[in-house]
Structure formats: structure tokens, C-alpha cells
Amino acid sequence: MEHFQDKVVYQIYPKSFFDSNGDGLGDLPGVTAKLDYLRDLGVDYLWLTPFFPSPQRDNGYDVADYRAVDPRFGTMQDLETLIREADRRGIGLMLDMVFNHTSTEHAWFRRALAGEKKYQDYYLFREGGPDKPPTNWVSKFGGPAWQYVPALGKWYLHLFDVTQADLNWENPAVRAELAEILRFWKGKGIKGFRFDVVNLISKPAAFVDDDRGDGRRFYTDGRNVHRYLQELVAAGGIGGMITVGEMSSTTLENCIGYTDPANHELTMTFSFHHLKVDYKNGDKWALMPPDRSQLKALFARWQEGMQAGNGWNALFWCNHDQPRAVSRFGDEGRYWKESAKMLGAAIHLMRGTPYIYQGEELGMTNAHFTAISQYRDVESLNYYRILQQQGETEAQALETLARRSRDNGRTPMQWDAGPNAGFTTGTPWIGVADTGKTIHAAAEVGDPDSVYSFYKRLIALRKERRVIQSGRIAFLFPDNPDLLAYRRWDAQDELLVLCNLTGHTVPVALPGGWQNAGVLLGNYPDAAPGKTLRPYEVLALER
Ligand code: GLC
Numbered sequence: 001m002e003h004f005q006d007k008v009v010y011q012i013y014p015k016s017f018f019d020s021n022g023d024g025l026g027d028l029p030g031v032t033a034k035l036d037y038l039r040d041l042g043v044d045y046l047w048l049t050p051f052f053p054s055p056q057r058d059n060g061y062d063v064a065d066y067r068a069v070d071p072r073f074g075t076m077q078d079l080e081t082l083i084r085e086a087d088r089r090g091i092g093l094m095l096d097m098v099f100n101h102t103s104t105e106h107a108w109f110r111r112a113l114a115g116e117k118k119y120q121d122y123y124l125f126r127e128g129g130p131d132k133p134p135t136n137w138v139s140k141f142g143g144p145a146w147q148y149v150p151a152l153g154k155w156y157l158h159l160f161d162v163t164q165a166d167l168n169w170e171n172p173a174v175r176a177e178l179a180e181i182l183r184f185w186k187g188k189g190i191k192g193f194r195f196d197v198v199n200l201i202s203k204p205a206a207f208v209d210d211d212r213g214d215g216r217r218f219y220t221d222g223r224n225v226h227r228y229l230q231e232l233v234a235a236g237g238i239g240g241m242i243t244v245g246e247m248s249s250t251t252l253e254n255c256i257g258y259t260d261p262a263n264h265e266l267t268m269t270f271s272f273h274h275l276k277v278d279y280k281n282g283d284k285w286a287l288m289p290p291d292r293s294q295l296k297a298l299f300a301r302w303q304e305g306m307q308a309g310n311g312w313n314a315l316f317w318c319n320h321d322q323p324r325a326v327s328r329f330g331d332e333g334r335y336w337k338e339s340a341k342m343l344g345a346a347i348h349l350m351r352g353t354p355y356i357y358q359g360e361e362l363g364m365t366n367a368h369f370t371a372i373s374q375y376r377d378v379e380s381l382n383y384y385r386i387l388q389q390q391g392e393t394e395a396q397a398l399e400t401l402a403r404r405s406r407d408n409g410r411t412p413m414q415w416d417a418g419p420n421a422g423f424t425t426g427t428p429w430i431g432v433a434d435t436g437k438t439i440h441a442a443a444e445v446g447d448p449d450s451v452y453s454f455y456k457r458l459i460a461l462r463k464e465r466r467v468i469q470s471g472r473i474a475f476l477f478p479d480n481p482d483l484l485a486y487r488r489w490d491a492q493d494e495l496l497v498l499c500n501l502t503g504h505t506v507p508v509a510l511p512g513g514w515q516n517a518g519v520l521l522g523n524y525p526d527a528a529p530g531k532t533l534r535p536y537e538v539l540a541l542e543r
Pocket of ligand 1: 196
């Protein structure tokens with residue numbers, strides 16, 4: 001197994017990427033239409049979030065059929081065209097496998113509800129009376145994690161929405177079905193997979209109340225998870241392919257286990273600790289400015305720790321579940337361009353495989369929605385209610401959503417200054433961010449100083465420099481919260497990457513021998529080694 005060290009992945013949320021038929025929803029032909037844009041950017045793989053038949057209660061993460069295309073996104077033929085056309089441009093497709101749960105509309109769950117014992121064993125049904133769920137666990141989207149089915153006199157587990165029923169991985173028949181799905185897509189020419197919340201698949205032998213939390217300690221990185229992943233990879237025949245697991249509340253030790261090539265599990269993992277540094281007391285819905293010391297400490301721990309264990313990180317700031325990085329960690333007003341570039345360079349030059357989420361390469365910002373009617377996400381709508389029940393005013397709840405909602409990452413891709421940012425000729429399923437008229441691909445592609453051109457350079461640099469792909473990494477200045485700094489080196493080359501995480505000038509004491517080093521990359525026109533870094537400046541030096 002290899003780590004795909006020279007590759008860069010681009011994440012597409014098809015619903016919001018490009019609408020080819022004017023119905024307001026992005027679709028697969030829309031992705032095909034933009035392949036030249038993606039090839040010119042230089043990315044190697046496209047991870048497409050789910051486009052399978054789904055009631056869309058959780059925007060496609062509630063899958064009703066793993067082997068088909070939802071008509072609202074196109075046809076199987078459209079997908080085959082996309083695979084072929086991407087391949088012609090040297091781009092591979094990665095599909096998003098939601099294997100922790102299915103939609104309650106999936107045929108398996110329907111047959112379970114109809115009383116078929118075989119399919120009840122595909123899920124986590126427990127006997128019980130209607131008054132008391134089997135445990136006190138809490139769903140990740142709010143409310144209890146169990147739902148009662150009166151006709152069966154049983155409860156079923158759903159760690160996410162009530163329409164997302166958790167699969168019973170203890171059942172070998174379930175594991176065999178899932179491996180067959182991988183074989184099916186591999187046969188279609190799919191080159192890799194992203195596995196949704198895959199560290200939650202292994203549940204405990206007995207279900208008991210959690211007197212200390214929401215239940216996650218019983219099923220996160222659960223007892224059989226490594227064995228199940230090894231089996232899935234072997235039985236699915238995907239050992240040589242690029243794979244990434246989304247790991248919820250995971251540990252470094254487990255992520256080493258998931259990605260050490262010797263274990264034949266996954267190529268790399270997404271972990272989220274660095275995206276919780278602005279959660280007050282760990283609560284996503286309690287606002288706080290990012291804690292930069294913690295951010296730096298987490299990068300150092302995960303980068304150096306994965307290196308020591310021969311593991312491999314997926315590098316990312318943004319995805320369809322996260323607010324936009326420039327709005328969150330940068331300054332989207334005064335230093336929009338500088339901070340968008342700095343954030344990109346900060347992770348692209350680290351050890352791991354970078355992921356770019358659609359529009360990040362343009363510096364797309366949060367949506368800045370001001371009314372609840374603008375939101376679509378089930379989690380946001382639930383928490384709008386919960387926050388007010390907990391005593392927030394409506395205005396406060398809206399302010400919290402404006403900062404934390406997943407919809408910030410789901411607004412339409414901004415292609416040009418036309419209506420709906422060029423995303424659709426119809427009415428978009430979700431509104432365009434308020435920066436749609438100024439931040440868009442048409443303005444950036446031909447501009448050598450744009451955020452887009454900077455990302456293009458970052459991708460090209462990874463291909464040119466082995467030291468970026470496979471060099472070692474060590475972090476510097478642990479006690480300075482303003483300055484994220486690391487060294488990369490191999491037998492030939494050495495890089496020093498310095499990032500000012502703030503909007504003010506910060507002093508830097510360059511380590512010995514770097515005063516006359518060459519500039520590999522910077523986000524200010526006259527970049528040079530010196531005694532200070534300007535607001536949000538990034539400087540990559542080489543020697
Ligand atoms: C992952 C997905 C998210 C989804 C959840 C449940 O976190 O990224 O969008 O809601 O899993 O499938």
C-alpha cells in the first residue's frame with residue numbers, strides 16, 4: 001500500500017457544484033462540464049459526496065440504494081460519461097460510501113419493518129417498551145439515538161437522523177453486502193473511496209447507559225473496527241486504491257492503526273480535532289474565537305505523531321460539514337486574499353494528502369444568511385430549535401448558525417458574476433453566499449495574483465518537490481501562538497514554512513542559517529526572509 005504522497009484530492013458536493021439542466025440542483029453532467037477547470041487546477045482525484053437514490057433528509061448521507069444514481073443528479077450513463085471523461089484528463093473518481101447507516105427507505109430497512117428477521121439483523125433493533133429507550137445515548141444531530149417502532153415493539157439505533165438507521169456490522173451478511181458494493185463500483189472504473197464516519201461502525205457487545213456522556217465512548221473506534229476495515233478492504237478488492245476514512249472524535253493511536261500500510265486498512269484519515277478549536281468547552285454551538293495555541297499544538301501532535309507511527313493524514317480545512325476556513329480562521333474582510341492563501345499553504349506543505357473543497361481555491365466565504373428560511377441542513381434546523389429551547393434568543397440562534405451551520409459550506413459554487421453566481425439558470429436549492437458577485441472563478445482564473453492561482457501553484461509544487469511529498473516534518477516555536485512554523489526535509493532539500501495566523505505584524509527569529517535562504521512561496525509580492533511577518537503572511541523558504 002502506498003500513501004499517494006504526490007496527489008491532491010478535490011471534493012465536490014454535486015448538489016452545489018454546477019447545474020446543467022436549470023432545475024436548481026447541481027448534477028453529474030454539471031461536474032463533467034467543469035472537468036477542464038479541474039484539470040487546469042491540477043488535481044488528481046475528485047471525491048464526490050453521495051449522489052445515490054436518497055430521500056435527502058441528510059443531503060444524500062441517507063442512502064436508499066448504494067448501486068444507483070438518484071435521478072435528480074442524472075443517470076448511470078451520465079456517471080459513466082463522467083468517469084470516462086475524467087479519466088481522459090488523468091483524474092480519478094472517489095465515491096463516498098456511507099456504511100455506518102442506511103436510509104430507512106433502503107430496501108433492507110423496509111423489509112426489516114415488514115417483519116423479515118433476516119433484515120432486522122442488518123440493523124440494531126432492541127426489544128423494549130415504548131417509554132424507555134434501550135440506552136440514554138444522544139444522536140449527533142440532537143435528540144435521542146433510538147427510535148421506537150410500535151408495530152415491532154422494538155427500538156432501532158440511529159446515531160444520526162432518525163431516518164439514518166445504523167447497520168449491524170456484527171452480522172457477516174452485512175459486511176459481505178458492503179464489500180460487494182465496493183466491487184460493483186470498482187468494476188465501473190471508480191478509483192477510490194471515502195468512508196463516512198467509518199470509525200463508528202463497531203458497536204459494543206452490550207448496550208448500556210452512558211453516565212458520563214452521550215454514548216460515543218462506547219462506539220467510537222469500537223472494539224472490532226480495525227478487523228472490519230481489514231476485511232472490507234480485502235473482500236472489496238480495494239487494497240491498492242486510494243481510500244480515506246472520516247474519523248469522528250478519534251485518537252492518534254487509532255489513526256496510526258487505520259493508516260499504517262502494514263495493517264492494510266486505509267490510505268489516510270480525516271480527523272477533526274483542529275476544527276474544534278473554536279468550540280467553547282467542546283460544544284460546536286457555543287461560540288469562541290479560534291484558540292491558536294491549541295490549533296498549533298494539535299497540528300504538531302498529529303503531524304509528528306502520525307509520522308512516528310508511519311500513519312498518514314488527510315490535510316484539510318473545509319468540507320461540506322464545515323464553515324469556510326477564510327471566514328473562520330482568516331479575515332474575510334480586510335485580509336481576505338492574504339489569509340485565504342496563507343491557510344492554503346499552511347496545510348498543503350505539511351506531511352499528508354491535501355483536500356480542496358469546492359470553492360476553497362477561490363477563497364469562498366461563509367454564506368452570511370440572516371433568516372432561518374435560508375437554511376436547509378437538518379442539523380442546523382434542529383439546533384435552531386434546540387438553542388432557543390436552551391434560552392438563546394432568535395437573533396442569538398441565528399448568529400450561532402451564521403457562524404457554525406454546515407450550510408456555510410453548501411452554498412453554490414461561484415463561477416461568475418451572473419445570476420446565481422453562474423451555478424444555475426433556475427432557482428438554486430440554497431441561496432448563493434453574499435460574496436457571490438465579487439469572489440468567483442471568472443475573476444480569478446486568469447489573474448496570476450488570485451487565490452486560485454496560488455492554489456494551482458501549491459498543487460504544482462507538491463508534484464515538483466519530493467520534500468513536500470515525503471520529507472520529514474518538525475514543528476518550531478511551540479510557545480508562540482501567533483506563528484505556525486515547521487521544517488520539512490529529506491536527504492536533498494530543506495524547507496521552512498512560516499505562517500502568521502494573525503492580522504497583525506509578528507516578529508520572527510529565523511533559526512540559524514535561514515537568513516539568506518531562497519523564497520519558494522509567499523503571499524506578499526516582495527516576500528523575503530526578514531525579522532517580521534506581515535498580517536496573515538506565509539513564507540516558505542528553501543535551502
Ligand atoms: C458525515 C458526513 C455528514 C453526514 C454524517 C452522517 O459526517 O460528512 O455530512 O451528515 O456523516 O452520515
